[in-house]
Amino acid sequence: MKIDQAIIDRMGRTLIARGAILDDYMIEALMNRGVSGVYTVEGKEDGTTEKENISEKMIEKIEELKVEDRANVKLTESVKKRVATGIAYLYNNTESDDFIDATNNIANDLMKAITDNESIAVDISALKVSDEYTFKHSVDVATMAMIIGKQHGLTEKEVYEIGIAGLLHDIGKTKIPNEILNKAGKLTDEEFLLMKQHALFGYSILKDKKELSDPVLMGVLQHHEKLNGKGYPLGVPEEKIYEYAKIISTADIYDALVTERPYKKAFSPRAAVEMIMAMTDELDINVMRSFLDSIILYPVGSTVQLSNGENAKVIENNPKYVLRPKVFGLKTGKVYDLGNDLKCANIIIK
Structure with missing residues (x-):
């Protein structure tokens, strides 16, 4: 089910964004918070119904043509719960004697999820480990950074370390008042100046923990x-x-863009990717290439709407053209190779 309302707590923080796909973990979390029901979308945002009118012949053709996506990170429900509990503990117990052990436990879970099925890609919409933005964001960034690092040619030890850095990158926000962190309106100059210090606060919290390497701290x-x-x-x-x-930085910007917050709407994954691709003066171009090679925007089997008005099923992704997969038109039965066929150059996914 796709939720048709944002779930917001008493402090104005968005726990679940409008349009998110509800899973068992999210439903259980809502019920534990006393939310007994929510509005869901009966049809898709493009106006079509969930039960698409596709002939058996078309279904067979789609099955024949589709090429499964690259192995992507999958977290089981038990791992999600363990990681959610662990990350909450870290951000609430920065001075604990077992802080490093708790951090390593989470990093080990993420590393295992990556290595178990030799993951080389990440579907950001499938992560969702927590109801609290800072915790979810930290795990999303860590997971994405590990996959990007793997694509980027980092060693297994370096991939693990960058996972640690990703988990802890916002630990300094524990020093920022909640009324600033979750303010719905624009921050004042003074508030923004304080917010910009969270990376320095994080470094100060971690610098005396001898188990953390300089690259992690930096x-x-x-x-x-x-x-x-x-x-x-x-x-x-x-x-x-x-x-x-x-x-x-690249993982952090992408996840922030696609996440709804009290002070902003979420950008679509496509819009977020396009924005990152335009940041060539700010982000490392080689890291950007590894990022684009690491994400799956349109999973095989998903339905998209083309700019020519036709709905289509994604049948194959091309890592070189993350915005332009190969799709199968549900009305015409035509295959549109958006990334390679020049005849499709004027067609985009809406």
């Missing part, structure tokens, strides 16, 4: 730095930004 400190030197908190130039930070 990944936390520098995840808002930009290649053009206009980032924060220090405004360092490209040559002084660590590789972990460059990777985490």
Whole structure:
């Protein structure tokens, strides 16, 4: 079921965004919070119904043509619950003696999810580990950064370390008042100045934990730095930004763009990718390529609407053209190879 309302807590924080697909974990979490029912979408956003009128012959053709997606990260419900509990513990117990052990436990779960099925891609819509934005965001960023790092050629040890940095990249937000973190309106200059210090606060929390390497610490400190030197908190130039930070920055921006918050609507995954592709003066171009090779925007089997008005089933993704998969028209039975066929150059997915 697709939810047709945002679930917002008493502090104005969005727990579940409108349009999210409800799963058993989310339903259980809602019921535990006393939410006994929600509005759901009966049809798809393009106006078609869930039960598409597709002939048996077309179904057979789609099955014949489709090429399964690359292995992507899958977290079981038990792992999601364990990770959600672990990340909440970390952000509420930064001075705990077992802080590093708890961090490693979460990173081990994520690493196992990646290595068990040799994952080389991530479907961001399938992660959802927590009802609380900061926790969910931290796990999303860590998972994406690990996959991007793997695509980028990092060693297994480095992929694990960047997972640690991703989990902890926003730990400094524990020093920011909730009324600023979750403010629905625009921050004042003073509030924004304080918010920009969260990376520095995070570094201060972690710097004396000897088990954390310098690249991990710098990944936390520098995840808002930009290649053009206009980032924060220090405004360092490209040559002084660590590789972990460059990777985490890309994952962080994407996840923030596609997530609904009290002060902004979520961008569509397509719009978010296009925005990132335009940030060549801020993000590392090689990391950007690894990011594009790592995400699945339109999973095989999903239904999309084309700019020519036809609905289509995605039958094959092309990592080189993440925005332009091969699709099967449900009205005409025509195959549109959006990434390679010049005849399809004027057709986009709406």
